Amino acid sequence: MSSSPPPSATNRHVLVFPYPAQGHMLPLLDLTNHLASHGGFTITILVTPKILPLLHPLLQTHPSIQTLVLPFPSHPKLPVGAEHVSHIGNHGNFPIMTALRQLHDPIVEWFSSHPSPPVAIISDFFLGWTQCLADHLQIPRVAFYSVSSLLVHVMNSCWVHIKTDCFRSSPVIEFTEIPKSPSFKKEQLPSLVKQYQDSDPDWNLLRDDVLANTCSWACVVDTFENLDLEYLDHLRKLWGEGRVFGVGPLHLIGAAKDGRNPIRESSSEILTWLDKCPDDSVVYVCFGSQKQLSRQQVEALASGLEKSGARFVWVVKTIHETDGRSNGIPVGFEDRVSNRGILVKGWVSQVAILNHRAVGGFLSHCGWNSVLESIASGVMVLGWPMEADQFINARLLVEDWGVAVRICEGANSVPESEELGKVIAESLSRDSSEKMKAKALKREAVGAVRPNGSSWKDMQAFIYKLIQLPQN
Numbered sequence: 001m002s003s004s005p006p007p008s009a010t011n012r013h014v015l016v017f018p019y020p021a022q023g024h025m026l027p028l029l030d031l032t033n034h035l036a037s038h039g040g041f042t043i044t045i046l047v048t049p050k051i052l053p054l055l056h057p058l059l060q061t062h063p064s065i066q067t068l069v070l071p072f073p074s075h076p077k078l079p080v081g082a083e084h085v086s087h088i089g090n091h092g093n094f095p096i097m098t099a100l101r102q103l104h105d106p107i108v109e110w111f112s113s114h115p116s117p118p119v120a121i122i123s124d125f126f127l128g129w130t131q132c133l134a135d136h137l138q139i140p141r142v143a144f145y146s147v148s149s150l151l152v153h154v155m156n157s158c159w160v161h162i163k164t165d166c167f168r169s170s171p172v173i174e175f176t177e178i179p180k181s182p183s184f185k186k187e188q189l190p191s192l193v194k195q196y197q198d199s200d201p202d203w204n205l206l207r208d209d210v211l212a213n214t215c216s217w218a219c220v221v222d223t224f225e226n227l228d229l230e231y232l233d234h235l236r237k238l239w240g241e242g243r244v245f246g247v248g249p250l251h252l253i254g255a256a257k258d259g260r261n262p263i264r265e266s267s268s269e270i271l272t273w274l275d276k277c278p279d280d281s282v283v284y285v286c287f288g289s290q291k292q293l294s295r296q297q298v299e300a301l302a303s304g305l306e307k308s309g310a311r312f313v314w315v316v317k318t319i320h321e322t323d324g325r326s327n328g329i330p331v332g333f334e335d336r337v338s339n340r341g342i343l344v345k346g347w348v349s350q351v352a353i354l355n356h357r358a359v360g361g362f363l364s365h366c367g368w369n370s371v372l373e374s375i376a377s378g379v380m381v382l383g384w385p386m387e388a389d390q391f392i393n394a395r396l397l398v399e400d401w402g403v404a405v406r407i408c409e410g411a412n413s414v415p416e417s418e419e420l421g422k423v424i425a426e427s428l429s430r431d432s433s434e435k436m437k438a439k440a441l442k443r444e445a446v447g448a449v450r451p452n453g454s455s456w457k458d459m460q461a462f463i464y465k466l467i468q469l470p471q472n
């Protein structure tokens, strides 16, 4: 175990505990960045050793932030060395969540030996067991949600009813207790819900963990009122006034006055390439931080992009190898499209790319961060939901907000490349209602984080609530 020197006696000391997946971590680090910039807090972030480098931009911006680095607890279902969901993919959530629960005792030990321990814990909703930890330590806990308010309702409802015969046997689940009574096919429900095994005690602990979030002292959601009002208000009704804060899009709140976000921004040759492209002429293709496509999916995408004739930036994560060939990109593809497309193998600064005037469409898996980032950039989405909350997000994007079209659906589906090429070409070439609505929604997102905007007010209220906590 390693940690930094004791915090200042005048500040409120807060422990931030992110869940090790970029889609969860980045917005919580944006929130942490904001708290650190605000002042009045001493902040300790808890991570395991392989996660520490991911904090680098934040720690560089705020050297006062301290770290608590605890060894990653082993788990039989995890390969040695895996500490982050991207190391194994979405199916790694269950063993990672289960393994991290073992940090309960080391954290208690750290608290008891600390001269001025934290007065609150802010932790990801995938770490629901920290509610028990906070109860044990007799301090408040804030549940942080990097998902839509609708998803919070759907998830809680699924976990409440998951053991009932009706839930088990119905192919379609109707959520009558949620505003507008949405219904979803079983296969569209969050991955953890679909993977649940009643006979496994660890799954039942995980269920209890997720539901424990509802007992948290406060709940912070990365969303904003004009996007999610009905569901956010319903959360307020259930949790009680003064406990639910819609503070998103957090990547905008984390940005400095010049619009740059120190946690997300990085210089990139892609931006230089985009500088040479006309406005709204490029489709950006990226499926989040952890999804690895199959060879067939990569081939279909490559073919679709080629047939579209469109300019593109395509971020390819490592491809799952099933047949021993070295990669899934068709031979000669990169040469054939070199005058109009960039293929990036690795990590890009997505927020910077989406904000570039040349980007006119986002082919996305509809992860919640990608959803918020596309909205905040005013870019329409070509949606291909695959897993987790993505089907629910796609429904919001297409049906509720009208800023997206669906191009495919399912983790193992392979789009038809002719059709894909056509949709990409069309979406870039004409002024669609989706594009106009996306631009309008961007104004709402930007307005929400401006002084007196809904997220700005909720953030003020949240900070005030934290600062009021008694010091040790």
Ligand SMILES: O=c1ccn([C@@H]2O[C@H](COP(=O)(O)OP(=O)(O)O[C@H]3O[C@H](CO)[C@@H](O)[C@H](O)[C@H]3O)[C@@H](O)[C@H]2O)c(=O)[nH]1
Pocket: 021, 022, 023, 024, 026, 146, 147, 286, 287, 288, 289, 290, 291, 315, 346, 347, 348, 349, 350, 351, 366, 367, 368, 369, 370, 371, 373, 387, 388, 389, 390
């Ligand atoms: O090359 C990349 C790839 C991703 N990102 C960023 O990484 C985040 C990715 O988050 P998201 O779009 O939500 O996708 P996932 O990484 O797949 O996120 C997981 O976590 C999210 C939050 O719970 C869920 O909504 C998703 O469905 C789930 O897959 C975003 O901020 C992106 O800007 C980059 O900056 N560069």
